[in-house]
Amino acid sequence: MRGNREAILTEVDNAIRLFGAQGVKPTLRTLFYYLVSKNIIPNTRSAYKRLSRILVKARKEGRYAWDFLEDKTRVVLGYRSDHRFSDDVLEDFEERLKYKLESIDISEILSELFDWMMPTIDVEMWAEQPIIPEIWIEKEALSSTIYNWTRDLKVRIRVNRGYSSWTFIYNNVEDLKTTLLRHDKVVILYLGDLDPSGVDIQRFLEEALEYFGLDREKVELRRVAVTPEQVEEFDLPPRPEDAETLAKLQRDTRSKSYTYDYIVELDSLVAYVPEEFRNIVRSAIYDCWDKDIYNKLKDRAKELSNKAFKLLVDYKEKAREKILNMLREE
Template identity: 35%
Template sequence: MEEDVTQIRWKPRVLDFVTIDGLQRITGCIPNSFLRFIVKELLDNALDKRNVHNIAVTIIRLSDAVLIQIADDGEPTIAEQDLLKILDFSRAPSSKMGIKRVQRGVLGNALQCCFGISYAMWDDDKRPTHTAFIKGEKCWNIGLKIEGDDVKPLIEPLTPNQTVDVKNCTAGSNPDLQNLTNGDSHSTVIEFKLPPFDFESPLDDVKYIAILNPHVTISYADEKQVLTFEAKSNEPLSFYDDFGDIWWYSFKDFMSLARSFDNMSVESYVAHFKKFRDRRYASEILSSTAIPKSAKSSSLDDVALKELFERMRAKAKTTSPRVLPVVGKTAFESQGAIKYVLKRGVIKTEDKQVPYALEVAAFPSYSHYPKIVECINFTVSLYQPFTRWIYTSENGKFVTINDIVKNATNLTILVHLVSPNLTWLSPSKGEMGELGYLEKSLLTATRTVSKIGTVNVDDNKVLACVRIILDEHHQLLFTIRQIFYRLVALYGFLNTRNMYSRLSKILREARELRLIDAERIVDLTRPEYFNNPKYKALDEYMETKLKGLIDAFDLDRWSDQPYYVEVWIEKEALSRVILPICKKYRINLIVCKGYSSYTQIYEAVKRFPKNKPVGILYLGDHDPSGLHIEETLKKRLKEELKRQNIYTPLYLKRVALTIDQIQQFKLPASPLKKVSQKCKEYIVKYENNAWELDALDPA
């Protein structure tokens, strides 16, 4: 009978699982990251299952609690014996500790930590009896109780009627969760209840875990949004089972692992390694030693283990890094990556040789600042291992990954390391054993993807983004220029002439093929004048004109107001965006088209009232010309008031685009035109950055 390879012993201090300080030491997370920790670990566990196709993550914030729910359709679900093993805090129920293989985590006690967090975060007088719920083969409410130096589980099986009520309750806020809990005996739902707290959002973690696992559809729902990250592939990732390659272990690792099993024979122990899975090879190795096949691996002394280790090394060749699974360029690009680098290699030390694969991908971002996402073995890392522990020296200065990407604005850089030999020396330090050997590959790959030049634009991706923009503002018509700046602001589109030309071509072809509504995009640069009336009879003409008179009837709404207000805008293309608001409040809208003509200034002053202050609300680009147009407009209007002998006060206020709006909405900069008015003074204040009014969200 095959021995149970999950019986690896690791005995933490039991009470660490139910105290905040202890949980911080075990998980390496501070309390406001505990929600992220729970979601990440439950996602990892769900992804490790067989035949998993759908996972639903739901965060429900109530007045007195925060509920975290994870549901999946993978196999196996949780049986009662599994639950009892998980809730035995005197042992680690996982086989992850000590085994060198590509796997999503190495803690081995993540679920125990999740139960502990749901207990420890509550004040003693407010803690519910049960802080967790599980639907597996049965349904249970679960709590914890401290008895002396031990932690005892409180497990309450639910009746069939209670099970239905709980399923309806947990599934109510996420349609995907509802689908997973109805009529599927293999589905698993795990819920933890935490007290109200300023927890960090796990949304970004869910997003990037979905990118790393494109074979699974992952949905996310909270009080603000419901998102679904659709599967891009039907093929699950394939990992090595068992213990992997003997060359991945130092002798110390090999010896520690052998002594971690109470009841495993040495023959079975050897057969769990790659190259020796056929028992004949394991028997051959043992026959060349004095070690009996039936001896327990945990009973062997150092000398016997050393001989066994060296003979296994002599028979086995090292594994090529090309066998390691990766997400791959195609999968990354299908999810929006605009640049991808893959490097493979082998970490060679005095006592082991370990392969690795390093993927670095750049994604467009609506943030004006670069972001680094750190991932290990198909899941995100909460411990910042690369930005904290990888650096080099250039010209006498320390250079980190953050230094390399600092100019990669509007980009998210995802770093994904795949290796079977990642040793987290201490999660609380966020440190990993062999990172120093990856310094050159990691920094080089990051530098490469951070330098985005010409991007190969995928037409379908661009059209998908355009549809989102049009749908969000379904009441508005757009120019191509407006769409372009929304793509720059929201999706990291490169702000270049070539990219604008490319977008124009994509939208022309899309409208010709009726892939998008042609009537939603207008061209205001080519006026059209229609002189042939459309009426066929006098009655039709009279009916239309009378209806127009009735619809247009209105009275002066500003005569009794203390101020007279007008809106002036630099660009005609954007006047349609602001016009509905101006119509609603009966405010005149004046399009400058750059610097106003004298005729426009003269006619404006003529219509200004002579008995009340005049207020001008101005909208224009934030660049040298835009600021100078505003300054000149105010000056010229005041001069014309004097010429016409009107001495009413005039106030002009810029309402868009302001530097506060640029910072608040993290708007993308445009190349500065250095032939503009007052360019030198502008550069002193704002450097070589300019921002166009078109980049501001119409909403």
């Protein structure tokens, strides 16, 4: 394993370009799984450690910026308050007052009085939709990628980090119950590794949803990735390749109900076919979306908006007359 440092760094360069293009700052973990899924390094603790050290060194040598990795585990708490008034407050304030005085105007005044009252008549993407999709993802490492891919589609993404905690599931279920008050059904789009654990996590989630008394007719768990069909279609490299780790996989306690003799990381899809993967996720969301409902609501909103605007103009005119009368009586 001692010689492939350059191969690793070259592949890290690729990864940085890829994630950078998606507006994602990778974590060490993200890069690690990227390299694992490309079979550059093995999925071991020591390989992880080695990558960490290689990247520290590379940064000391100036190859990468110090903040090119995201560290999500360490936090800064508290707020340092050291603000003080500006020495020019009075001058600035008077400047603004002067401007206000000069630009004073009856229409302006009316606008300031009334315009803010105009109701926001808008329709959000999932309003009145019978089916609400959510993304549940196994790996934190890919969550920001998925978020950037889907943020315009306004769906919840719940990051489970392996087997979820009962606390987290409970909170999510409570949220789902609220959602079901306004919608008929929730479809959970699940993203996870194709490995014994990744498949078993799904079973675990199903059982937990059941336990918390969700109507299973109304909450569907749908595996979106990784599927054996995707491995086939995109020719994703299955791991492991050597017999030793393969044997280890078969000894995996969870592999009894696991029918494949290979595993594929979710990260493989990102590493090999990012565009296709993005489309898979987005169309899974769009499949739940009824465009007709949205368009009808949108039309109605436009109509109401127009009427509201007419009312506003109307009342501003009345207000103008009232103000003028008041001034005359003074």
